[in-house]
Amino acid sequence: MQMKRLLLLMLVAVAPFLAWAQREVTGRVTDSKNGTPLSGVSVTVKGTRTGTTTNQDGLFRISVPENSVLVFSNVGFADKEVTPTTNSVNVALEQGQGILQEVVVTGYGTVNKKQYTGSVSKIAGTEVNLQPIGSLEQLLQGKAPGLLIQSQSGQPGSAASVTIRGKGSVLGGTQPLYIVDGIQVTAADFQSINPADIENYSVLKDAVSTSQYGSRGANGVIVVTTRRGQNAKTKLNYDFQYGIQAFPKSKLVLMNSKEKLDYEALYDRPDGMNPFGWSQADLDSLSMVRPSWEDAIFRHAKTQQHILSASGGNDKTRFFISGSIFDQEGLVKTTKLRRYTGRVNLDHTSGGFKVGISSTVGVSELSGTDENDNVISTPLNAYRWTLPYITPYLPDGSYNLLDPGGNPNPLPDLFLNTNKNNQLKLIGVVSLEYKFPTIRGLAVRTQWGVDFTDDQNEDYFDKNTQVNQVIPGNAGGFSYGMIRRVRWTGTTSVSYDKKVNDHNFGISLYHETVKRKTTTNGYTGFGLVGPIKNAAGITPGTPTNNFIPTVGGNVNEDALLSYFAIANYDYKNTYFVNLTGRRDGSSRLAAGNKFVNYGGVGLGWAITSERFMDNQKLFNNLKLKVSYGSAGNASIGDSYEALEQFGPTSYNGIGGLTLVNLKKEELSWETRSTANVGLEFAMFNNRLTGSAEVYRSRTNGLYLNRQLSSTNGVTSILTNLGKLQNQGIEIALSYDLVKNRDWTININGNWTANTSKILALDGKEEIISGISINKIGERANSVYMVRYAGVDPDNGDALYYKADGKTITNVYDPNDAVIVGCFDPKGFGGFGTSVRFRDWELSALFTYQYGFDIYNQARVDVENPQYWFSNLSRDILREWQNPGDITDIPSPFNDFQDGTTRFLEKGDFLRFRNVMVSYNLPRTLVSKWKLSSARLFVQGQNLHTWFSFKGYDPEVFTGVLTGAVYPALRTITAGVSIGL
């Protein structure tokens, strides 16, 4: 039955269009440049699939209904729409105009892409917004060169790490600045924003574009523009999708019951053989136990989403309104994200005035579980570390707490405790613009906006859980924390444009203030002994019951005051200049150092606009651009980092102060100067388009912890003391293999290679911090460890290379540590294809990252023989036991050293990130249902990942996989998009 329906659907899809009230139109299509006839031009009736192609002489003949519109399209030419008034129509198509008129959004303005000399990658919202992901920055993985997205967690609503053109900072933030509709919003805080509201993302990478943002721009900028209404008939849209998610398999395999019991009973270790004293009967029966921990903790999680939107307007007022519900279950049974969003964007023009409002409200409810730690009570650790012959439940259905190794059962902590986050997010921006009618080109504009986030975190700790052991009074607890973040951005500008003969110039002068205030308050109460599992259930504290609650609060405020100018000039639309200059003052720096200057200059040359290029056919567009400039990085420390601060404390009930921050009078921003050379091109009738860029950036005043003698009570002080270089190459290509009426086949891809190098460390040769090192001449965040050299077959000792790399010793000496790798990838990117056949579309995206190492702490915790009372890696069965054993796992009698290359692994991976098949229902059917469009789709997310790393997933952005892994999930969804 289902099969029949599908067949019917397919028949409908390819069924020819049935027309009524027809007339015949003929004509000729030519190249507007030289009048030569164009063959193979697709001619279709707009809104239908009726169509034909031109012949060798550029001639066509087509039957059309009354009052219909013809669309002419050809590879390398801009589409053209014509309403035939007579039965004969001649059309001249313009070469590549569609590409040349593409605009880029830089946040403070919109510029013609051809005239812009900066490096900006653009991603249309429609390319990515159907992926079933709660946090929008994750959608951009693999979509733009230079943009590295690493998402370590598959927990609903979790944020990814975003890096643009390499990490320009070691200790400071490396996340880009996010600008939404002109105002700064908090990075990595998108769980309450609906990705379907996004019109496009612009990734600002080079200095001429980022220097506009001064002290905040060094890590690049992601400018997000939301959808706005058009001067068109009102369109209503409903989107729905539904899907399920599954957990990937870990490559770090642990022992099963039999293996673990064999290990306990038969392997010699310092604690003796058979430490639990199992009898043979115990061993026989326990080795048959096959506990289903994964079933107890995980589920096939459902995800669904509904979006309703309306847009339209007239020549004066335009609107876009949307509402959405996103409901994603996490794979861990208690985790989920539910989000409700609403948006109203309005524009109104009256005379010289233009007012605009962008406003969105999002409410999200998140239930999470701890991840990325190695705490034994964390359920995602506990289910792996518990003994494999212990079942989750006892036969009577109660939790099995009888693990002889004392490993906690993860289920009480998972099911009895709750961890909730409620977020309210508001982003509102109003703008007023006035164009002077008397002075052409002069305009003034002011824009004020707020990014408001209110997070309320509620944690309930049940008295019957593992974590209860560390709760005062040991009778449960309830913790409430409120974080309110408010950031105001106010920008006021005067701009003037002028065209004199072949000279075009424009200049804008800006004034901007950004004020941020973060307020936190919270308490933890104890003695949750009654039936109420929230604040109301807290037992009041007395001097004897140990239930005295803890309370706390904090406020952080800072402000940025800026003056800046952005100017552009071009001559004959062939030679381009962009200039920016900005002066930023920050409350976070010490008095006297508060103001810092930034600036950038970009030059461009549209080679194809030159006379001498008129006669070549190869290039449709060729542009060379260079830029140089600087931007700062302001994300370090707290708001008062430069001051010597004492924070509150108490002893024996008396209030006191302790030093919490050292004074840093010289502290300033990191300044990243970037030189960029780029080439943009379109070739073979615009079939092949792409860009290639090389860049070199230098971070001066690199934040590093200058080591101090720890006898002073501190080990280091944050100082601008280093110099770091990042250089790289970015290539993006897109090629239309086929583009005609029935078929479009496009392949595209991008590749970025980035390498960093420490240039200076204030006279020091190197700064070592644990297993990571920054050393002059080497990559930043290099891994610094003693090299593991295997196992001595004679005595089972772990062997290590001495610093010389040749001598092998069985003595672990930290002085033998050398640089053995790097946590940051050398290269990354994405590639994919999009195929259209009539009403069917298929798109696929692969992403990849390579050339980086991961320290696998999660493996350390299951390969350390001291933890024999928990479950261990299956690899430990190869442990050295007798002289002559050739193995890679040392004797358990040998001192276990975790900080060696034994636990360092390559992280390279290739991921089948997304595949989507969609089908546009034919117009006949759709109009019969009184709809304007209907589209069905099925997509798969993360269907497969190729990697060798021993874990669930190699996407680890800190370089250290700590434990409690909640990896990215495999997701399959299906949905429908209906235009009303």
Add this chain to the structure above:
Amino acid sequence: MKYSIKYITTIILGGAMLSSCSKTVDVDPSHTVNGDNFFTKVEDFDFALTGAYQRLKLNSLYGGVNGGSVFLCAVDVAADNFYTGANNLGALNTMFRWNYTADGTVPRGAWNAAYSVIQQANLSIRGIDKFRATDELAVNRVEGQARALRAYMHFELLRWWCDNYDRNSTALGIAYVDNFDVEQMPARGTVKETYDKMEADLKAARQMMSNMDKPIQSGTTTQGTGRAYIDTLVVDAMLARMYLYSNQLDSAIKYSSYVIDARPLATPAEFPEIWKDATTKEVVWSIKYQAGEQALAREIYQPAGDLVSWRPVLALLALYDPTDVRTNSYWLNKNSRIILSKYYAKTAATGNPDGIADFKIFRTGEMYLIRAEAYARKGLNAAGLGDLNTLRAARNAATGSESGTALETAIQTERRKELVVEGHRFFDIKRTSRTISRTQNCTSFCSLASGNRAWNLPVPQTEILANPNMIQNPGY
């Protein structure tokens, strides 16, 4: 129209001006204080001093987990009193196995924590001198405590890091930091130099605290909440302990006598109440822990969850007489194994023990043992035996009649029984026989010979890298 343009321009430019004064970028913290302008009277220094006391509760010092408690639990784990228990996650294994390395987290944590207390003690008297002219008695009160605290933390460091405890030893000492200047790179100097400064600080503290604006605490109180701070009595106890280590026996006798006279021993009936923090009878100084803070001896036994990381060896338990009041105060038979219950819970929480208890860092019991040992080593057998038997009697233990070497051995045995998990065992062995042999429940790591590097902790690698004047202990 002209008017409206003017109007709009005014609004927009006015809007810009409104927020553009440079005051915008002057923002002061509201939830912390700025050290540059806060300390304007002596009472302000009191706050910083309170902060120094609070830092005594840093993870790696006395209480603590995950390789913490280096000056308390680890001192016994590294010696011969414990063997590994069922719930040992290995946090102190490195101390038990004596395989600490310079880049290990345990020695680094201990080093940094002790110097962190010293830092805050120094900060609590930074610039206080300028108030001496107007407010000398208050300054004496604050500075006396700060200098005693600083001196004692250096003594703790000396115990773990220095190889030789003799007063005039020229072996490597401990960098003595007596001012706050993050840029300084101090050298270790000799043990003698360390003692010179330590003794000077303690003597100065004693002098200052005898002339104060108000008492720090009641010298005679036995309330459970009492004796939280350092006063002259605590300084006397510190001096007594220091002189015992430095082998200045007459001074050890003198200062321990001051404490013994001022703060008599608890009776056998009172003794168990000390460990529930119901009384401070015979307690000289106790570091106060409160609900919500770390369970003190969690590294050995954690009452919440009944988790045993380390179990006492039978050789130790067998030393207690059946009648000994310490047996039930220190040890508990729970779920068919003996656990350390010395820091089980305060009275109010005994029904639901959480391990939160005060650390009784100086007690009169120890003062008797110091004086007994000093007498015995001077050959004053009768006086030594007298002190030892006084203590034994107060604990309902059998008295004896030892003399000579037997008496010295008996005093060490009594120290082992009386002061278990009070931060003494490893150092007592280190300063006397210097050999550890674990005979019971031991399959590996059973003996530490006198020449082993592990008698001293390694200076953290981070410190060696940062401070060119720092010298590593031999063997690391």
